[in-house]
Amino acid sequence: MDFTEAYSDTCSTVGLAAREGNVKVLRKLLRKGRSVDVADNRGWMPIHEAAYHNSVECLRMLIHADSSENYIKTKTFEGFCALHLAASQGHWKIVHILLEAGADPNATTSEETTPLFLGANVNCQALDEATPLFIAAQEGHTECVELLLSSGADPDLYCNEDDWQLPIHAAAQMGHTEILELLIPLTNRVCDTGPDKVSPVYSAVFGGHEECLEMLLQHGYSPDAQMCLIFGFSSPMCMAFQKDCEFFGIVNILLKYGAQLNELHLAYCLKYEKFLVFRYFLKKGCPLAPWNHISEFISHAIKAQTTYKEWLPSLLLAGFDPLNLLCSSWIDSVSDDILIFTLEFTNWRTLPPAVEKxxxxxxxxxxxxxxQHIACLPSLTHLCRLEIRSCLKPEHLRSDSFICQLPLPRSLHNYLLYAEVLRMNEVPALTAIEDGEINEAT
Structure with missing residues (x-):
């Protein structure tokens, strides 16, 4: 006998009315004296049908129709009473009616399961969509997380109205490494790549938790992730700039796992006045062309013009084409000294007509x-310097040591490195890191 599938031909008419919640039909049947304790192939009586299907009025009618105290406690062939079935479906009103009518809250099934256990919906959600698993992950309750996961809690159930936040995000943001380790292998990776989702890498960066960040990256999460519209950042590296004491550690970890640098990261260096990091990014191979966000970079560069000696020489010496700077906003906004300095990396007598104008x-x-500067002719040595530098590869221009190893006199090394221009503009010797990591002390 199958105790799980309901066969319509074995259910009594009273049972069918209770299952459908048809109060009118049930009332007529009861008036005709139809029995309320006829069981179907599963051992389900009408009271079980009413309890399981949340038929409140039908349940009340059935309880009053049978004066026997045992009717409310009758069990199916699997040992489920009406209270078990109501609790399993979360029908709190049915549970309340049954308890008031004398149902046993400690009744057990054939597998020793009580109604209280069946009322525990591990995937229930609060008004803000938070699940028990999300709250436990957020608060750092490792044992609760383990219990919930073993009881069928869904780690991929979104816990906010925007459908992106998961328990793994909560653990990463709050720095709960043990919980994060439990959730990583169970969470669907679509959160790391989906265009409308948010990678938990962002959560780790937002919380400033280096250990969580490294754990995610070790398990294959991308250090670049997808663009994060929720937080308004194009990459985790961009988000890292909002951090203070954790900034350098986070940057080093992202670079260690292959984060790709771009002009927005250089722009953020200027915005947050992290000039050492600006020079470090240049040394690490941040592409200098082509740029898709040149206008945003120039906007931050203009705002940082008073500290141009900290970053502009490094940018131009690294091989950045100064023509990309020589737009109307730069020409109209920067000081004469900065404009002259920029022109030193060009042949200012052969500029495009629009720029010259x-x-x-x-x-x-x-x-x-x-x-006087734009009126004079560039010297032959200056033109030779431009020509030689144009023949060097980008990675060579980023390295002072490479130029100094060329088979040329030291005076020419210095000339290729614009030593006299830097000296004339009183640009100080700038700290740079060829390899290794950056930190606050550096």
């Missing part, structure tokens, strides 16, 4: 120094 317009109401 903007510079001439600017010079007409600027200092005599700028007017």
């Amino acid at each position: 903007m510079i001439s317009t600017r010079a007409s109401h600027s200092s005599r120094a700028l007017q």
